[in-house]
Amino acid sequence: MDERKLEELFREAVPSAPPASFDEGDVVRGSRRITARRRMAAAGGGVAAAAVLFAGVGFGTGLFTPGEQNTVASLRESDPKPPAQPAPPTNGPIVMSDPGTRSACGAPDAWLADALVGALPEAAGRAAVSASGPCPSGSRSAAFELAEGASTGNVSVIVSPASSVGAEQAEPTEVRRPDGTEQVVRKAVSGQVLVVRSDPDGATEAPFAERLVAIADGLAGRL
Incomplete structure (x- = not known):
């Protein structure tokens, strides 16, 4: 067998390569x-x-x-909290010349109402009302809503135990407050503190302001 035939036989014996699966x-x-x-x-x-x-x-x-x-x-959480402020006392002496400490004075006292009518006849025939202003603990009061010309207001009488009023406030005085209120303080023969006051309504003058001293002096000798 010649070489050419051998080459052909070998070439036929080698399997052909498969086609590529990617391009x-x-x-x-x-x-x-x-x-x-x-x-x-x-x-x-x-x-x-x-x-x-x-x-x-x-x-x-x-x-x-x-x-x-x-x-x-x-x-x-561990920070200390400030202590609560104690509530202000509701009883005890009240500074009667300080309008910032006003409190309700309660129902009018019948005897004081009659005494005020006797000293101020203009109040006759009118119903007594509560005093408009501060009233110390244990006090009695009576007032009338009155008018004097163009002036209107509350004219009141307040009688308080000396123990419920500061010593300075118990001294006889005549004062006029910045709000126009006129107030007279006297020491009654019984030792109690007497206050006669006229509180004006709005911007008007206090009614019967010029007669408060005479009213206070007269009532102080009867209490």
């Missing part, structure tokens, strides 16, 4: 996917490294501390 486009796309994966892996590693570095700097420099919020909350 040039598949190769390009695969290469791009591999490149993209490598870039994402590199970027993720950089972010993680930056986070670790920032955390280390924060803890090292005291920018933040584990459990810091819980610690602050605990400190706030």
Whole structure:
């Protein structure tokens, strides 16, 4: 057998190669996917490294501390609270010349109402009302709503135990308040403190202000 026939026999014995399952486009796309994966892996590693570095700097420099919020909350809860202010006393001496301490005087006293009508006939036929102003503890009072010309107001008599009025307030005085109220204080023969007062309505003058001294002096000798 010559060499040419041997070559043909060997060539026929070698199986033919199968056709390729991918083309040039598949190769390009695969290469791009591999490149993209490598870039994402590199970027993720950089972010993680930056986070670790920032955390280390924060803890090292005291920018933040584990459990810091819980610690602050605990400190706030442990802060001492200011003590509650005690309520102001409701009884005891009342500064009668201070309009800021006014309180209700209660129902009018019948005897004082009659005594005031006797000293001030203009009140006759009118119903007695409560005094408009401060009344010390244990006091009695009576008042009338009266008018003198254009002046209107509340003319009242208040009798209080000396123990419920400050010593300075028990001294005989005649005063005119900034709000226009006229007040006369006298010491009664019984030792009680007598106050005769005229409280004007609004901006009017206090009615019968010029007669308060005479009324107080007359009543002080009867109480």
